[in-house]
Amino acid sequence: MAGVLAGALALAGCSQQPSATPEKGKSQLMPQPFGKLPDGTAIDLYTLSNGKGMEARIMTYGATLVSLTAPDKTGKYADVVQGMDSVDGYVKGVPYFGATIGRYGNRIGHAQFTLEGQTYHTPKNDGDNTLHGGVQGFDKRVWTARDTGNGVEFTYVSKDGEEGFPGTLTSKVVYSVTPENELRIEYTATTDKPTVLNLTNHSYFNLAGQGEGDILGHEVTILADRFTPVDAGLIPTGELKPVAGTPFDFTKSTAIGARIEQKDQQLIFGKGYDHNWVLNGTGMKKAAEVYEPKTGRVMEVMTDQPGLQFYTGNFLDGKTVGKGGAVYKQHDAFCMEPQKFPNSVNVPEWKEKSNAILRPGETYKQTTIYKFGVVK
Numbered sequence: 001m002a003g004v005l006a007g008a009l010a011l012a013g014c015s016q017q018p019s020a021t022p023e024k025g026k027s028q029l030m031p032q033p034f035g036k037l038p039d040g041t042a043i044d045l046y047t048l049s050n051g052k053g054m055e056a057r058i059m060t061y062g063a064t065l066v067s068l069t070a071p072d073k074t075g076k077y078a079d080v081v082q083g084m085d086s087v088d089g090y091v092k093g094v095p096y097f098g099a100t101i102g103r104y105g106n107r108i109g110h111a112q113f114t115l116e117g118q119t120y121h122t123p124k125n126d127g128d129n130t131l132h133g134g135v136q137g138f139d140k141r142v143w144t145a146r147d148t149g150n151g152v153e154f155t156y157v158s159k160d161g162e163e164g165f166p167g168t169l170t171s172k173v174v175y176s177v178t179p180e181n182e183l184r185i186e187y188t189a190t191t192d193k194p195t196v197l198n199l200t201n202h203s204y205f206n207l208a209g210q211g212e213g214d215i216l217g218h219e220v221t222i223l224a225d226r227f228t229p230v231d232a233g234l235i236p237t238g239e240l241k242p243v244a245g246t247p248f249d250f251t252k253s254t255a256i257g258a259r260i261e262q263k264d265q266q267l268i269f270g271k272g273y274d275h276n277w278v279l280n281g282t283g284m285k286k287a288a289e290v291y292e293p294k295t296g297r298v299m300e301v302m303t304d305q306p307g308l309q310f311y312t313g314n315f316l317d318g319k320t321v322g323k324g325g326a327v328y329k330q331h332d333a334f335c336m337e338p339q340k341f342p343n344s345v346n347v348p349e350w351k352e353k354s355n356a357i358l359r360p361g362e363t364y365k366q367t368t369i370y371k372f373g374v375v376k
């Protein structure tokens with residue numbers, strides 16, 4: 001069973017049957033209904049299993065990771081990401097729980113950029129800026145799913161001009177789980193005109209289990225000697241600042257809560273950590289490791305991206321009631337979003353290290369792995 005799509009019958013509290021039974025020798029892909037959008041569009045949920053107990057469930061709305069289980073030091077599995085019980089909760093409004101973010105992750109300053117001499121305007125959905133691709137970003141689009149044999153591939157074709165971005169952009173995201181307790185997320189994209197893009201996943205993790213309180217005791221290591229400080233609107237200033245001597249130094253494992261309350265201007269701007277770290281090294285590399293002392297769960301993040309947005313759920317306000325009735329309060333989860341540096345499209349000096357431009361004939365590629373283990 002390892003590495004194949006398992007039926008979604010394990011969906012807690014749900015007695016619905018899979019919508020299709022695979023023919024003998026054919027794929028195991030068995031989507032399960034996860035509700036409907038207000039316009040009647042049916043949303044499907046796919047369950048991936050590694051055959052050892054780890055399960056990931058992903059829905060076609062936003063190619064969103066809805067749940068992810070990982071074992072603790074006693075072998076007990078828990079769901080380690082925040083989310084909602086059906087698609088309705090997502091439609092009513094959540095801060096991007098588990099979603100695929102596009103066309104452009106994080107912020108575009110002043111909601112505009114210039115590409116090949118032409119200035120493009122994108123929606124102002126975060127003060128004066130564009131956040132996570134605009135008002136109707138990829139998180140709010142219905143993706144088409146396909147069984148790849150050892151994972152599920154989601155495709156979304158974004159029209160030329162959608163949310164102000166040039167070029168028809170075809171994006172594909174493949175999720176898979178491996179016997180090594182990894183969740184792999186692999187992205188590709190192509191365009192028919194020069195465009196900009198920055199895809200990522202916006203899962204909100206709590207390694208004690210979703211709904212199990214705050215993450216301030218989680219211990220974090222980020223393999224980055226520099227970060228990108230921001231202005232009051234959370235737009236990077238352009239500086240690559242050494243973390244040494246600042247509360248942003250996670251080169252040695254440190255509890256999230258150890259310095260988060262410090263009177264540091266950057267922490268005040270972010271209401272906690274909400275910054276991009278400049279990852280050491282190039283190519284596929286380890287970016288971060290997070291350890292939760294009570295359960296012993298450990299998560300490693302590997303990516304080929306140059307940056308890692310580490311966000312400590314600063315804007316969670318206790319108003320969202322999520323899976324199983326869990327109430328999500330400030331700092332009840334953290335995000336680690338591998339990506340290009342925020343606002344790269346407007347910082348020419350970053351072009352080499354963090355190129356967010358895609359041209360016809362090129363293929364955008366990104367791989368991110370979240371790997372789970374335990375320390376006993």
Ligand code: BGC
Nearest residue numbers: 095096106234274309311315
């Ligand atoms: C951003 C935060 C934002 C959050 C929304 C993060 O990626 O950096 O500023 O509030 O997404 O959920």
